[in-house]
Amino acid sequence: QSTAPVERTPGAADPAPVHAEMVGVFEDFGGRPGLDALMDEFMTILLADPRMRPFFEKVEHDRVKRQLAEQFCAILGGGCAYTGRDMVAAHGAHRIDRADFNALVEDLQIAMNRRGIPFRAQNKLLAVLAPMHREVINR
Numbered sequence: 001q002s003t004a005p006v007e008r009t010p011g012a013a014d015p016a017p018v019h020a021e022m023v024g025v026f027e028d029f030g031g032r033p034g035l036d037a038l039m040d041e042f043m044t045i046l047l048a049d050p051r052m053r054p055f056f057e058k059v060e061h062d063r064v065k066r067q068l069a070e071q072f073c074a075i076l077g078g079g080c081a082y083t084g085r086d087m088v089a090a091h092g093a094h095r096i097d098r099a100d101f102n103a104l105v106e107d108l109q110i111a112m113n114r115r116g117i118p119f120r121a122q123n124k125l126l127a128v129l130a131p132m133h134r135e136v137i138n139r
């Protein structure tokens with residue numbers, strides 16, 4: 001199976017090429033409106049989860065949701081540019097371990113299920129997020 005980038009129409013913004021395994025996945029998430037709705041759901045779940053609430057209760061929810069939607073849009077080949085901090089800088093003020101990481105991924109999966117995102121599309125995203133534990137976990 002080829003992983004060569006798929007050709008896109010060149011445009012002024014010229015986003016990064018979409019990798020073959022991501023073709024159709026952004027649409028499965030409902031495009032950018034779908035990602036924004038997913039982040040509303042995700043943040044609601046995080047704040048209701050006693051394991052996650054301490055991390056998220058004091059941050060600017062609208063900003064973090066927007067940056068997450070932007071980052072996921074970029075990952076999924078939606079043509080967005082991520083403008084937030086890198087993962088080490090974004091998480092350096094928080095002490096995050098493996099259990100915290102797993103709990104957050106669990107909550108993301110609940111949010112994706114509630115939004116009816118196909119399992120195959122969920123797994124494409126999770127496969128990209130999983131190795132990011134190296135930058136996010138800092139204790």
Ligand code: HEM
Nearest residue numbers: 055056059067068071084085090096100101104129132136
């Ligand atoms: C693959 C996993 C993760 C990804 C892709 C991710 C992504 C992001 C992004 C894009 C931001 C915004 C960046 C910015 O502020 O410029 C952010 C912020 C944040 N993340 Fe994560 N994150 C992940 C895991 C976690 C985990 C496991 C926790 C804690 C349990 C966490 C807690 C936070 C908090 C509290 C903020 C707000 C930081 C602040 O403004 O002080 N994240 N994350």
